[in-house]
Amino acid sequence: MSNVSRAPRRALRASPSPARLAAAIAAAIALVAAYTTAAAAPSSGPAAAGAGLAEMPAGSPRLLTEPFLQRPERSSVRVVWLTNFPGVLHEVIVGDRVQRLAPATTERMQRMLEDASSRSPATEGLGLAEVVARPVWRHEAVVSGLLPNRRVPYRVRSVAADGSVHESGVYTLQPLPTRGQPLKILLTSDQQNRYGFPAAMQKVEQMFGPLDAVLLAGDYVDNPRQASEWFDRFDPAWRNTPGAPGTRPFPNARPAFFPSLQGTYDRLFPEFPWRGGAILQHAPKFGAIGNHEQPGRYRPNARVAVNSGTQTANIGYMDNDPQPRWYAEMRYEDLKAQVNPSGDPAVREQWIRDHSHDWEVHRQLWTHPEGPEGEQYYVQRIGDVAIAVMNVSRIWRTFNVRPQDRGKFTEFVAENRNPDEWGFGDFHFERFDRDSPQFRWLRETLASPLFRGAKYRIVVAHHTVAGLGDNAMPVHADNVMHLDYTDESGAAKTRVVRMPGDSAGRAAVFRAEVLPLLDRVTRVRYEYPLSEDIWKHDIEPLLVDARVQLVHIGHSHVYSRVVGRDAPGLTYLETSSAGNTFGAFWTQPDGTPWRGALRGGGTGLFAPDSPWDKANYPRTDDPFGRQPVYPTLANPMQLWAGEPQPVPFVSSNDISTFSILDTGMGAVRSFAIDLRNPQAEPIEFDRFHLDTGRGPRR
Template sequence: MTLPPQLLTDPFLQLPTSTSVRVVWFTEFAGYKHMVSYGENLTQTVFAKTSKLTRTREDQQSRVRSQTQDGQIYQYPVKRHIWRHEAEVINLTPDNRTSYQVTSVREDGESVSSKVFNLAPNPTSGTPLKILLTSDHQIKPMVAANLQKVVETIGQVDAVWFAGDLANIPDRASEWFDDNRGGAFFPCLQGRANYEMTYNDQKTIYTGGAIIQYAPMFTCIGNHEIMGRFAKEGSLNEEFNDTIPRKVAFNLYAENSLKENSFNTDTYEEIFTLPQSIEGGKTYYAVSFGDVHLVVLYATNMWRYSSSDDGHKGKYGEPETELNHPENWGYGQHIYEPIAKGSKQYNWLLQELNSLEFKQAKYKVVMLHHPPHTLGDNIIPPYTDPVQIIERDEDGKIKTVRYEYPKQADYIIRDVLPLLEAAGVQLVFFGHSHLWNRFCSSCGMHFIETSNVGNSYGAAYGDKKRKNLPPWHSHDYVAIGDPYGLEPVVPTLAPILDEDGQPMPYISSNDITVFSIFDTGTGTVSSYRFDTRKPDGEVIKFDEFKMVSG
């Protein structure tokens, strides 16, 4: 039986302006005609521009089609041919929604169309909006349930803000499009997931939510948007974990394929059409959406294991077997894009915070991946360049290579947050530690981390210490609480109680998933939780806070 031709994704919306919006979708055939039909009775048509993804592959650890175990089909990375189609729908009326449908025609003349959805341009000031705050999907276990409950609880949202870590291995195509476990990135956000969760022998299938067919998505770069040194063999996991700083790559390889020998964000940038800055392109930018001015930063570093045992390139040191092979070192949790005072990104941020568009915005929000304040593990070590310390024996032979991260040099705390406070930023939104918690500074700036969709690393609270501390004692690495002194805010409505009946200021769970909604009409951010062990249970609003409008 021959299956009918299919789109690889439903269409999704990108880069709205006051009179237009981009429509993007993917196929596994080049085709010769791709178009968007829109308007009343879909009588208007615009043709798409087509490009091909350059780095998407499958490998031994893909879970795609009939490969359910490592190496069943793929023994090494194999290129997967995927085409991207983008059309700009123009002459739209602000605050009016318009029906649309996409159609792709294959080389053999067969055509396939999506369902009919609706779109809108950038909303005007004063329009009340509901914006989904989410992050760290990485095909984690509770993503489909999380997004399904968003739609069931809130209905159609107006935008999605995604604070990084969209897929797990960014060049593995199936993680974006069709992972056979049912929880790939696009299916979950388009209501086409098929993720099975089992509790007490009760099986529940979650389909995610049809969200981005109707709402534009604004994303930022997390550590899982970045691939390492390009390899023709090995696995994509190994390539993902093999990043080194640009400066080191230059010293090792001169200018010969510098990006190939350090790291890249190619797949992420090829998939999404985002606002751009002159300085940072798609990697950091600012955009106005209704009453909100959103500033998106490129603030993430390489995540490494705490120990260098078992041959790991560690946070705090290099493996003993590689001490004489600096080309194989990991160079600690190196930062991908500078953000310290005086850097190109810092200077851009300073200019952006002083712009008229920013100053006049009712709500001023900053989104980044790395946490400024959190109970999570991943705020340790501090966000600063690793200080490499090489110890040698009396013959000059290397005995150890270790890395220190001085707390007083944390670039986000030392350099970035003072700018945001002085500029009157009301909300800083981030992810990375796979939990929910929030804080508020003395100047009234709110911080929220709402990234609990599974694979939680825990929270350093009470007597629970972080698990990623170095093997030596130092005040630079704080074991419990927020390292920079803010007290977490206890949820205002329905906090979860600990075993002693006391309310907990966080949710770190592999059973309870969390999402947050920013309502620009009221200036409130509301957080909801859902216990996946109780598929018939209710979604509980457990926290809410209100921002003072600028």
């Protein structure tokens, strides 16, 4: 379940006169001490916001975001915004001539941090030497009594303890659209402070106006605990590199999330040619959990002895330091007498999260629909569109296999005997194999009237489960541990350790098969067998049976569209190309790899004598031969990236793309922008229709 406290469903009340508002503010300020204490107080337990951390100054009161919409229902929608103060009054003002008010509930955001790597007006001059807590409050109101398919203007107002009043701009809201209503839905992902996002979002706003929904396939920011990545990342030094003529202006810019998707980047960086787009104010966002939503072990400012050296656990280090939850649960059993002598279940849960990974910022920031395991995965109907949002994300680690690498395929050799510093390869954060709760939920969801009855059936998942992207390899198998060791006679041997899916079973196998060998281990390796790809073998057949037309993915930072011969009517679309790419890996018609690019680069994984089964790791193309589709209307790589021939993808740091599902047309339309030319308009380069001729199989 989500720990977001829900705003009470109250009827909207009439707007007060200015005099009544002033009186209300005065009364509220009189209560400020008690209110502030209550609102600012961290929730009990070790999850507290600033527990053990110094707190940076909040700065003078201001809105940290414009309002954004969440969780529309038949006659209501939620409005959320964030401030750097707890305040005494927070409300939504709805309507035009006749105004009504919807009160908000307020809570402090947990684990909003900054450190020496932060670049923001809020941290400038603080000289941060270590991780500190940043004060951020979240406000959420339910606006109810709305009529379908009718937009109503709204704005939000927050009053600080000093009496200052902070109002947003005016935007529009609506409840869930009804069936038959033509919709425009943005398909995007992987903002991660990438350069091209403000340009793409600005053009979306200009060309399509208020959208009906946004589907975001994960990777919102790089480090969700780093507050400035959401609100106000900016470094004045970016101005010193304006960029050469014919290249991207201010190439060092790394725009924050909300300024990009709310059209406010000009407040931070007025010289930058794009201010972003007012997208989230008008359209509810539905999102999947990506690898970047799940930062790793929480031990801020700890000195960590690892890999024959010492590291300080700053925000970036913690982000890339998860361990699997089953391992943390196993360690908890060993240590519980010390860490939780009273056996408090909340302490246990927090200890396990702090020693594995969590998605607390994501959970607290957004108010998504909920499935059996909260917001991890859920289903939503939006007019004629049904979306099933999955969590198939896994930690991303390096392809390198040197002794000093803790990557997809190896552990640090120096830590062979110390599993407390193992990474366990690219492990999945959440199960979706056929014995998992998520798989059962998906099967039931796809068979439900709500999903089957929808004209458009879409699955949203973060990870590159198909296509030409960098991360299409290794495939989504649960990795198989291989322990290379020396036996008592000195002979080199390998033990293959097969883990069951459940946590207790994994711990049992680890204790029985791995721990006794640790003194003899020479290498810990992982394989990801092609034949055990969970997505291909377990998930895809369900989608084909349910006549899912579109799987919306991200993660490899390319535009790539593929179809499978054995998956009729099903298109995979990766929409994560917003001016930052991790490459495309495609065998050209002449049989050579595009630009010589091979997945895994020059790593030792592919050395002739490497012990890995190289057949598992296709270096180009879709791992299962799904066919890439050429853009239908134009080829941005030919136009702007020097390609002599058309190619079936967009993979360039100079090109930002965005995609719109237009249900009035029954099509997905994709547009591209040349980031080297801020005056240029986008071109529509790809359009494909979703097959609505066949319903789900009976």
